[in-house]
Amino acid sequence: MSDISILKAGEKGLVIDFGNLIDPAVNGRVHRLAHSIAANMPGDVIEVIPTYRSLMVYFDPQQISRETLSAKIRQYLDNTAESGTTDDVATVVSIPVCYGAEFGPDLEFVANHNRLSIREVIAIHTSQPYQVYMLGFTPGFPYLGGMSERIAAPRLAQPRVAIPAGSVGIAGSQTGIYPIESPGGWQLIGRTPLKVFDPGSSTPFLFAAGNYLQFTAIDADTFRFIHQQVEAGSYTPLTSTIARGGTA
Amino acid sequence: MCTVIKPGMLTTIQDQGRIGYRAYGMPVSGVMDRYAATMANLLAGNETGAAVLEMTLLGGTFHFPNEAYLAVCGADMQGTLNGRRIKNWSAFYVPANSELAFDYAASGCRTYLSFYGGIAVSPVLGSRSTYTRAVIGGLEGRALQADDVIEIGKGDEMPFALRELSYHHLPKYTHEIRVRVIPGPQDDLFTTEGVRTLFGGSFTVSSRNDRMGILLEGATIQHVSGPDIISDALCAGAIQVPGDGHPIIMMADCQTTGGYAKIGFVISPDLSKLAQAKAGDTITFVECSDGEALAALAAEQLSYEKAAIG
Known part of the structure; x- marks a missing residue:
């Protein structure tokens, strides 16, 4: 556990730093600790914010001292390390995507750039679940790990001013979804009819950091059908489970 | 209405x-x-x-x-x-x-x-x-x-x-603002000189200041080997330093994650002073401990309690 340090982030924050690397297993440990803290010490912390390789814990220093909180966290770290056999299962959220045409105007570019057919790009993009390392940038925006380098593509030279919510894109060897309409320079390959961020709903966020996303290809008719169900509030996203640090 | x-x-x-x-x-x-x-x-x-x-x-x-x-x-x-x-x-x-x-x-x-x-x-x-x-x-x-x-x-x-409000509780808004800072979480990514610049240098509020953050001009803060980190959590008070060495203090609307090294955090009772800063005002940073930050929080709380009873 010597590679883990607990750092200061103002008088109300501390950061548990697991090292300086982007790695599925390291990120898995971040999410395990986040769950452990949220489940076991809800009265001691205000918020936990998992990121790639660290966890920020926000607390009220007038209720609990940094030293006491740090000692408790170290205990959880030691316990997790000792057991090592936690049935560590993550949720996989299925994201239907209509690829190409007006939904993904850059799909052809991504295919040509990688000397692949459009069909191959879709097959590769939907071939495995992606680990949600963290959410940030805009509400609900997932930083995903595990996309194949075979469909990597550079960002647009000139970012678009407005990208529709639900757009699925590629930037370098990353893939992601735009939860709200925003400017951006990612190559757009498709769009999901699901609402990634729905502030009025009882479940405002479609997925959380630590989940996995599995993209599935749908046609334009299915896109419209699901879109109607989403608008009517009758659509339930498909989910399954996966052993964390598994196939991705 | x-x-x-x-x-x-x-x-x-x-x-x-x-x-x-x-x-x-x-x-x-x-x-x-x-x-x-x-x-x-x-x-x-x-x-x-x-x-x-x-x-x-x-x-x-x-x-x-x-x-x-x-x-x-x-x-x-x-x-x-x-x-x-x-x-x-x-x-x-x-x-x-x-x-x-x-x-x-x-x-x-x-x-x-x-x-x-x-x-x-x-x-x-x-x-x-x-x-x-x-x-x-x-x-x-x-x-x-x-x-x-x-x-x-x-x-x-x-x-x-x-x-x-009793004059005891009235803050003074001046053009020279001092705020207290707890170093970390990535103060080790800055040179000794860089940290000294933060606490000894003089900074000016630029015109690029809004609810997301306040960009400062003036002294430049030196990194050991570049400003980039693997993006981690941000919140109000964080002082990010991008490659040009000019610090940015994150404020209420700041994004939740960021990719520049954070040299320190302005303690939350002092964010009120920064909220009242205008372009051209000067900012100086003073190093502060957890204990001093707690005392400042307690003093703020006491002001509210006294103001509540009049």
């Missing part, structure tokens, strides 16, 4: 912020100046978490068809009620069919208007704070516009004394 005649430069509905959704990438938002907003609520007979109007640099003009009780705190925007000056840092009675007008901020940057009964907009994710970039909270997720109608909530039956 009241009607907006002129909205001012940037007037939004804010409360103490949207806590609990940062893990989902949702910024906290909320009032920039916790001290002034809390005092406005206390003077207006509200809970400290009630939603208020936050006006920026140039205040708005409002029409009240019915009587109301208000309080105003923060930057001195030279408010007038039906043409007569009202005192800053005080509660006042607004008779039916009145006009309340604010001008530019003679000192400071942000003014808080608290309505007895609060502002009756629906909370989004547990908060009434406006976050314009995601178009949520407040009034349709945006800054106020002319002809907007602000519904005032219902206060308790109990009327309260109209009073002004």
Whole structure:
């Protein structure tokens, strides 16, 4: 556990730093600790914010001292390390995507750039679940790990001013979804009819950091059908489970 | 209710912020100046978490068809009620069919208007704070516009004394601002000279300052080997230093993650001073311990308790 340090982030924050690397297993440990803290010490912390390789814990220093909180966290770290056999299962959220045409105007570019057919790009993009390392940038925006380098593509030279919510894109060897309409320079390959961020709903966020996303290809008719169900509030996203640090 | 005649430069509905959704990438938002907003609520007979109007640099003009009780705190925007000056840092009675007008901020940057009964907009994710970039909270997720109608909530039956804040609790807004900083989490990514520059150098608030953050000009802070880190969590008070060495202090609307090394955090009681900073003001940083930060939090709390009993 010597590679883990607990750092200061103002008088109300501390950061548990697991090292300086982007790695599925390291990120898995971040999410395990986040769950452990949220489940076991809800009265001691205000918020936990998992990121790639660290966890920020926000607390009220007038209720609990940094030293006491740090000692408790170290205990959880030691316990997790000792057991090592936690049935560590993550949720996989299925994201239907209509690829190409007006939904993904850059799909052809991504295919040509990688000397692949459009069909191959879709097959590769939907071939495995992606680990949600963290959410940030805009509400609900997932930083995903595990996309194949075979469909990597550079960002647009000139970012678009407005990208529709639900757009699925590629930037370098990353893939992601735009939860709200925003400017951006990612190559757009498709769009999901699901609402990634729905502030009025009882479940405002479609997925959380630590989940996995599995993209599935749908046609334009299915896109419209699901879109109607989403608008009517009758659509339930498909989910399954996966052993964390598994196939991705 | 009241009607907006002129909205001012940037007037939004804010409360103490949207806590609990940062893990989902949702910024906290909320009032920039916790001290002034809390005092406005206390003077207006509200809970400290009630939603208020936050006006920026140039205040708005409002029409009240019915009587109301208000309080105003923060930057001195030279408010007038039906043409007569009202005192800053005080509660006042607004008779039916009145006009309340604010001008530019003679000192400071942000003014808080608290309505007895609060502002009756629906909370989004547990908060009434406006976050314009995601178009949520407040009034349709945006800054106020002319002809907007602000519904005032219902206060308790109990009327309260109209009073002004004791001079003991009045902050002084100056052009030289000192804030206390707890080093970390990535102060080790800066050279000794870089850390010395933070605590010894002089910085100026640039024109690029808003609810997301304050960019500083002046001294440049040196990294050991570049500014980039693997993106991690950010919150208000964090001092990020990008490659040009000019620090950025994150404020209420800051994104929840960021990729520049953070040399330190401004302690939360001192963020109120930064909320009142204008372009051209100078900022100096003083190193501070957890103990000093706790004492500052306790002092802030004590001011509220004293102000609450008058």
